[in-house]
Amino acid sequence: MAPTVSPTIVARRDQMFPVLDDADIERMRRFGEARSYVSGDHIVTAGEVSPGLIVILSGKVEITQPAGLGQREVIIAYGSGNFIGELAQLSSRPSLVNAEAIEPVEAIVIPSPRLRDLMVQEAGLGERVMRALILRRVGLLESGTSGPIVIGPSGNGDVLRLQGFLTRSGLPHRALDPDTDTCARTLIERFHIDPHHLPIVLCPNGKLLHNPGESELARCVGLLRPVNAEKVYDVGIVGAGPAGLAAAVYAASEGLSTIVLDCRAFGGQAGTSSRIENYLGFPTGISGMALMARAYNQAQKFGVEMVIPDEVKLLGAAAGSSGARYTLDVGDGETVRTRTVVIASGARYRRLDIANLAQFEGTSVHYWASPIEARLCKDKEVVLVGAGNSAGQGAVFLANHAKKVTLLARRNSLDATMSRYLVERIKAQPNIEVLPETEIEALEGNDGDLDRVRWRNQVTRLETTRPIRHVFLFIGADPNTDWLANCNVALDAKGFVRTGSDLGPTHGLMETTRSGVFAIGDVRCGSIKRVAAAVGEGAQVVAALHAYLAQHGNRAVASEPAGRQ
Numbered sequence: 172m173a174p175t176v177s178p179t180i181v182a183r184r185d186q187m188f189p190v191l192d193d194a195d196i197e198r199m200r201r202f203g204e205a206r207s208y209v210s211g212d213h214i215v216t217a218g219e220v221s222p223g224l225i226v227i228l229s230g231k232v233e234i235t236q237p238a239g240l241g242q243r244e245v246i247i248a249y250g251s252g253n254f255i256g257e258l259a260q261l262s263s264r265p266s267l268v269n270a271e272a273i274e275p276v277e278a279i280v281i282p283s284p285r286l287r288d289l290m291v292q293e294a295g296l297g298e299r300v301m302r303a304l305i306l307r308r309v310g311l312l313e314s315g316t317s318g319p320i321v322i323g324p325s326g327n328g329d330v331l332r333l334q335g336f337l338t339r340s341g342l343p344h345r346a347l348d349p350d351t352d353t354c355a356r357t358l359i360e361r362f363h364i365d366p367h368h369l370p371i372v373l374c375p376n377g378k379l380l381h382n383p384g385e386s387e388l389a390r391c392v393g394l395l396r397p398v399n400a401e402k403v404y405d406v407g408i409v410g411a412g413p414a415g416l417a418a419a420v421y422a423a424s425e426g427l428s429t430i431v432l433d434c435r436a437f438g439g440q441a442g443t444s445s446r447i448e449n450y451l452g453f454p455t456g457i458s459g460m461a462l463m464a465r466a467y468n469q470a471q472k473f474g475v476e477m478v479i480p481d482e483v484k485l486l487g488a489a490a491g492s493s494g495a496r497y498t499l500d501v502g503d504g505e506t507v508r509t510r511t512v513v514i515a516s517g518a519r520y521r522r523l524d525i526a527n528l529a530q531f532e533g534t535s536v537h538y539w540a541s542p543i544e545a546r547l548c549k550d551k552e553v554v555l556v557g558a559g560n561s562a563g564q565g566a567v568f569l570a571n572h573a574k575k576v577t578l579l580a581r582r583n584s585l586d587a588t589m590s591r592y593l594v595e596r597i598k599a600q601p602n603i604e605v606l607p608e609t610e611i612e613a614l615e616g617n618d619g620d621l622d623r624v625r626w627r628n629q630v631t632r633l634e635t636t637r638p639i640r641h642v643f644l645f646i647g648a649d650p651n652t653d654w655l656a657n658c659n660v661a662l663d664a665k666g667f668v669r670t671g672s673d674l675g676p677t678h679g680l681m682e683t684t685r686s687g688v689f690a691i692g693d694v695r696c697g698s699i700k701r702v703a704a705a706v707g708e709g710a711q712v713v714a715a716l717h718a719y720l721a722q723h724g725n726r727a728v729a730s731e732p733a734g735r736q
């Protein structure tokens with residue numbers, strides 16, 4: 172396998188691997204403990220939780236990443252003033268790389284909780300360390316060498332599902348297709364895998380998983396850890412979209428113990444957006460994943476506990492004298508105990524009413540357009556259904572990769588439902604054809620592989636059949652509130668959570684029918700369905716949490732929390 176050099180390593184080497192001076196190291200000492208290693212010591216092993224951020228005072232350490240079939244690829248050699256660590260160390264997740272002492276080493280080891288203290292208490296130094304940790308993760312993502320290895324045919328639905336999950340979770344990984352990759356074939360032979368039982372995943376800790384579910388994979392790579400059943404959190408947030416992550420950042424930075432649960436991946440709907448152009452402060456636009464990854468890392472910097480992917484199934488009342496008022500029941504019989512709850516469970520994509528739709532989902536029918544789908548559609552003709560901004564963004568993004576994008580819309584024009592800038596951009600894109608008043612009639616194919624799509628103009632009744640293998644659906648979303656069916660939280664006729672003054676004169680804007688339970692973002696009845704609105708509500712709800720905890724909580728909450736600006 173050819174060595175892979177990340178463009179970020181080349182362009183931003185100094186920020187990625189800063190050298191701390193004596194004054195910096197003196198300021199760091201109080202956060203850690205002195206440790207010595209002899210030459211040959213494995214200071215950090217990929218797949219295992221490292222002791223923390225390790226500042227090298229003297230000696231040399233070689234950083235390597237696993238490169239398949241027992242090989243190791245050298246990333247860099249560190250000397251005095253360098254530090255070992257990347258984003259995994261912010262939240263005590265298993266390391267993605269190995270660190271081996273190649274000379275005797277004197278070091279300071281800063282465990283993860285103390286590293287977060289350093290970030291907050293030593294702002295300037297913390298900024299440099301945080302930037303280095305983020306850039307190192309970007310470098311590992313770009314080199315595509317470390318992390319779990321997914322082995323299976325590249326168009327296979329389960330391979331796409333696992334790749335999609337790892338990509339959405341910001342975890343470096345490799346996907347190897349045994350049809351084209353000799354390393355994949357060797358691994359299959361070595362583990363005696365029947366090619367009909369692919370995909371398999373080889374995790375950094377050496378465990379082999381057979382076509383795992385997302386939770387099983389997340390547990391194996393250390394993204395998902397057991398819930399601490401003894402701990403009572405000040406706030407439990409359901410949903411890690413922009414609303415939930417904003418609430419988490421503000422709550423944790425203001426001293427509330429905070430846990431966030433999400434059944435899929437961080438980022439919510441926003442994380443699936445190829446380019447967000449109307450979020451304040453990003454004049455050139457930003458991909459939803461990049462924006463949400465920043466928020467996710469920011470929340471972890473303030474010590475937010477993330478439980479992803481795990482679905483909240485029930486909101487219940489807590490018994491006993493622990494101070495907990497609510498319980499959130501998640502998978503495998505685990506329960507989170509909290510004083511307050513923020514519902515930020517957003518919305519889920521609507522599906523087309525076509526009988527055989529399910530057999531093509533995951534392979535040929537897609538609900539978002541990321542670089543993974545773009546690769547599948549390269550130089551092919553695709554159909555996209557929808558007329559809102561998400562459809563417009565998807566069409567423009569795919570047009571840069573596909574041969575042609577046919578956009579089907581129910582109305583006779585996009586003007587009423589799509590922002591002007593996107594309508595103009597679609598007009599300017601020669602390989603996008605808009606077919607108004609047109610709907611899909613049938614999907615034809617076998618074994619999950621789509622061969623043809625048939626659509627009909629609803630005015631002329633003219634029918635068209637095209638050989639198309641990929642369909643994208645951007646037809647709106649319904650609230651994610653099924654899990655609240657038996658929880659005494661009032662919903663409106665469409666299933667959105669009711670909050671605020673229509674529930675009673677004393678109800679705050681985001682308060683639900685249950686005291687201490689709040690709803691924010693797209694899931695809230697009457698909210699503006701935008702990233703900025705969701706983020707704003709996430710920030711705003713924290714004031715309501717403080718007020719509630721000051722009145723009802725067992726914990727002393729300052730009337731004006733420290734750090735609030």
Ligand SMILES: Cc1cc2nc3c(=O)[nH]c(=O)nc-3n(C[C@H](O)[C@H](O)[C@H](O)COP(=O)(O)OP(=O)(O)OC[C@H]3O[C@@H](n4cnc5c(N)ncnc54)[C@H](O)[C@@H]3O)c2cc1C
Pocket residue numbers: 409410411412413414415432433434435436437438439440441442443444445446447448449450481482483484515516517518519539560561562564651654691692693694699700701702703705
């Ligand atoms: C493709 C696309 C492009 C978009 N582009 C833009 C744009 O350019 N500009 C803009 O302003 N807006 C855009 N939007 C809209 C914007 O993304 C949403 O308004 C915003 O994401 C809503 O945030 P939220 O946190 O309220 O909910 P969501 O983003 O829906 O997040 C909710 C989260 O809750 C989780 N969840 C649901 N139920 C449970 C449960 N029971 N247990 C645990 N977790 C649960 C979900 O997995 C999800 O991650 C776009 C939307 C899409 C789909």
